[in-house]
Amino acid sequence: MDALDSLSVAALGRAYRAGTLDPVVVTETLLAQVDRRNPALHAFITVSHARARADAQASRERFQAGRPLGPLDGIPIAIKDNVDVAGLACTAGSAALRDRIPAHDAPAAARLRAAGSVLLGKLNMHEGALGATTDNEAFGRCINPLHAGHTPGGSSGGSGAAVAAGLCSAAVGSDTMGSIRIPAAYCGVFGYKPGNDTVPATGIVPLCHTLDVAGPLATTAADCAVMAAVMMGLGDAAESAPATDWQGLAIGVPVQLDQVTLAPEVAEGFRRFLAEMKRRGARVVPIDLAHWDPTRARRAGLLASEADALAWWRAEIGHDLPGVSDTFGAMLRYAERAGHDKIDAARQVLHELRGQAVAAFKGVDLIALPTAPQASFAHDTPVPINQADLTALANFYACGAWAIPIAAHHRAVSVQLMAAPGRDRWLLSFASALDALAPRSHDFAHALDLGN
Secondary structure: OOOOOOOOHHHHHHHHHHOOOOHHHHHHHHHHHHHHHHHHHOOEEEEOHHHHHHHHHHHHHHHHOOOOOOOOOOOEEEEEOOEOOOOOOOOOOOHHHOOOOOOOOOHHHHHHHHOOOEEEEEEOOOHHHOOOOOEEOOOEEOOOOOOOOEOOOOOOHHHHHHHHOOOOOEEEEEEOOOOOHHHHHHHOOEEEEOOOOOOOOOOEOOOOOOOOEEEEEEOOHHHHHHHHHHHOOOOOOOOOOOOOOOOOOEEEEEHHHHHOOOOHHHHHHHHHHHHHHHHOOOEEEEEOOOOOOHHHHHHHHHHHHHHHHHHHHHHHHOOOOOOOOHHHHHHHHHHHHHOHHHHHHHHHHHHHHHHOHHHHOOOOOEEEEEOOOOOOOEOOOOOOOOOOOOOHHHHHHOOOEEEEEEEEOOEEEEEEEEOOOOOHHHHHOOHHHHHHHOOHHHOOOOOOOOOO
16 A cells, blocks of 8 residues: 555545545554554543544445545544533543533534544643643643654644644644644644634633634645634635635734744744745735734733633532642632632723724735744743733634744744634635645654555
8 A cells, every 4th residue: 555645635535536545544544553652642632443433434435335425524633622522521631521421512523523524532732721831730741743842832732733743634623812823833734713703612611702713723724724614614615716826915914023022933934934925926014903912912811711711610510620730720710819800801802802803904915923922842841921922813803813834943833824804715715825835845744654
């Protein structure tokens, strides 16, 4: 059997249709890889061997009958462990929820399963989605496959790690202030945060009701677009006519970026990205988002998240939060100490930011920012407080946003592109153009050898 260069949706689909591979072979190979590598990576919390094999067998039979369900049929995926899948534990990364077994799929999971995907398991995450390192006390410190001992980011760290390690074709994460895009940045993969409310939040353990949304991570933008379109209920494709030309597009760069300290490799990578956009015909223009103070906004989002999460966790497990880690418990209880007035003020900040979203894009087609201000860093080193300063803006605006891997100083860094609320279809249509920009000579993902 020939080796595959990648686990991309398109490559696997071609192989399945040609009969050179089938979903059962791919699934068995990946399950073996997960069993071998996960004890060191801690990317998965639950490996669903029986479910995956049943999904793969059903897909094999559909291909043999010439009736595949679409581009995701037989594609091996994994889902962050705060998204409900019927019959599998959904822990939200906390020992307190080890025995929580949902009876129903979240819509995000149900849509992917209805499209024929093969579910390999549930992925590790920062406890309660309240953090960006995935240093998880209950289920193991998740390791970045690109950098031994380094964080994959969070809170969807297991999602980024699993994709970067070649343990699945694509993964589902959730994003409240950057929890899809920060792991994508640290792990050198693509991530897409859909516009708020485009993917139903039902069945997802909440962090902040007004900011949470589920979305995909994958090694190609095309794979992210297919996943996002299905999750959003758009069908198999986001746009019938892919956008391939940057000519004439106006890309805004907020002057407020100067308030955020960037690591040298991030600053260099962002500069090179903007230069490439200009070379391809785009106009790069400064814009002043005077309503946005990155630090103040991030603090408001964090407090609103702590308040919403505290209410949910107390209703779910009890007032004293039995079973959660000391660190997570302290963060939740901070909302109680802060008091209603500060929480109300934080929510007002978020409300005002969302109200500015349409005006922010006046005169520009896209807004560009670095994704994370730094590259992945070692566990056991101080955690930068500004990890989500730049990603959170898309959550506050309720708009779609790409995280695009680039290379600088041979490190995985990332750039964001966001479009105005309601323009997800158009933004997803840039997938092919983004793949053409990706640093193929610095491909950070590990291809899986299916050869014998």
